[in-house]
Amino acid sequence: MSQLNEIIHQPVRLKIMATLRAMPKGAQIEFIRLNSIIGTTEGNLGAHIITLENRGYLTVKKDFFGKRPRTRISLTHAGRRAFEAHVAYLRDVIDGGPPQSSPGGVR
Amino acid sequence: MPISPEEASEALDQVADAQARSRTLYGYWRGAPHLILWGILWMTGFGLADVFPAHVTVIWSIVTPIGIAIGIGIDRGRDREKRSRDWRYAIIALAFATFFFATFSILRPHSIDQTSAFICLVVSLIYVLMGLWFGFRYIIGGMLIAALTLAGFFLLHNHFSLWMASVGGSALLLTGFWLRKP
Numbered sequence: 001m002s003q004l005n006e007i008i009h010q011p012v013r014l015k016i017m018a019t020l021r022a023m024p025k026g027a028q029i030e031f032i033r034l035n036s037i038i039g040t041t042e043g044n045l046g047a048h049i050i051t052l053e054n055r056g057y058l059t060v061k062k063d064f065f066g067k068r069p070r071t072r073i074s075l076t077h078a079g080r081r082a083f084e085a086h087v088a089y090l091r092d093v094i095d096g097g098p099p100q101s102s103p104g105g106v107r
Numbered sequence: 108m109p110i111s112p113e114e115a116s117e118a119l120d121q122v123a124d125a126q127a128r129s130r131t132l133y134g135y136w137r138g139a140p141h142l143i144l145w146g147i148l149w150m151t152g153f154g155l156a157d158v159f160p161a162h163v164t165v166i167w168s169i170v171t172p173i174g175i176a177i178g179i180g181i182d183r184g185r186d187r188e189k190r191s192r193d194w195r196y197a198i199i200a201l202a203f204a205t206f207f208f209a210t211f212s213i214l215r216p217h218s219i220d221q222t223s224a225f226i227c228l229v230v231s232l233i234y235v236l237m238g239l240w241f242g243f244r245y246i247i248g249g250m251l252i253a254a255l256t257l258a259g260f261f262l263l264h265n266h267f268s269l270w271m272a273s274v275g276g277s278a279l280l281l282t283g284f285w286l287r288k289p
Contacts (some may be wrong), residue, residue, distance in 0.1 A: 006109060014118060015125040022126035023133050033136065036289030037128050060140035089124060 008056050011047045012040055017057065017083040020075040028061065028072040037065040049073060057082055119174035134241030135286040140181045142248065142283030146276045148174045156223070160268070161220045175200050220260060220267045225258040229276065234282075248282030 008017050015038050023029065035045050052058045059080030061072045075083070110118075111212040156163045179196050205224060216222045227269035234249030255278055 009110075009118065011118075011121065017128040018122040018125035022129035027133070029133075033132065033289055037125065037132060065280055087119070090115040090122075092120050094109060094112045094119070096112070 003085070004089055005082055008057070008083060008086045010048070012038060012044065013052055014033070014086075015081065016048060016052060016088075017075070019063065021080060021083050022075065023075075025080075027073065028074040031071040031073065034073060052079065061084075080092075130275060131242040134237075135244060137182075137185075138237070138241070138245065139286035141178055142279050142286060144283075145174060146179065146278075146280030146283055148276075150272050150276035151280055153268045153276065156195045156219075157266070157268035160219070163223075163268075185267070194270060220264070223267070223271065223274070224256050224260040227271065229238055229251055231256065242284070242287055248278070251278050251282065 008014055018028065019034060019037050026056065031042075031045070031049075036040060038045055049058060049060060053060050057076055059074050059076055061074075063070055063072075148170050152167055155166045155170075159166065174211070175196060182196075207229075210225070211222060214225075218227065220255065231249045231253035234245045234252065236249075238244070238246030238249060252275060255274050258266050263270050
């Protein structure tokens with residue numbers, strides 16, 4: 001049974017997960033491009049990425065492209081599964097399924 | 108904390124919006140360096156063809172494989188973990204070479220400009236078709252290149268290669284830079 005995932009359900013984090021889920025498996029997106037899709041401040045986006053990374057939903061790679069520092073983000077297998085479970089939960093709610101409580105809704 | 112169906116619906120709308128935007132921008136991001144690359148190669152190839160019209164076939168038989176090799180290199184640099192797609196580029200290149208060889212064997216163009224213009228129009232068509240799946244910027248780019256090709260072919264008979272080198276190549280370059288923008 002799918003359940004509400006409060007980590008993912010937060011609006012900015014939901015957008016981050018949705019954006020990454022729409023890309024091919026294993027694909028990475030640069031922080032700057034992700035920010036242009038999400039449309040928030042860099043600090044806010046960075047904080048939400050850390051939350052998702054700590055939960056094991058994202059991997060963050062930092063390196064240099066030429067002389068330019070680059071941060072790339074990708075979805076983990078666990079993140080993909082968690083996002084799909086959360087979307088399934090949202091569909092269940094709309095279809096009139098029994099709402100579930102959060103699985104240890106840690107923020 | 109349970110949520111209402113309205114909240115769930117709103118969240119799913121946000122998911123759909125973000126995913127649509129993500130897919131489009133990802134498609135642009137993948138294509139941008141290739142359009143920039145081919146813009147430079149058109150400038151080079153058509154530029155040389157204008158200076159050495161007798162060696163057009165040799166010029167393009169050198170420029171095209173270089174472009175394909177650099178294109179593979181660009182994607183390898185982006186997907187270091189995924190190299191299994193390389194064979195697709197070889198198949199695509201082979202398919203196009205076969206298609207153009209077969210087409211020109213049947214149609215037998217009378218001039219090298221006809222051959223060049225036809226290839227450019229096919230490239231335009233591919234971009235327009237790509238745009239149906241990957242976003243309207245490809246459609247605009249494809250239509251622009253087609254229009255410029257036709258304009259150069261019908262209005263500038265003696266300077267078609269020079270036109271395609273300068274204006275056609277620039278159109279590809281600009282479309283590529285446009286695709287890079289979020």
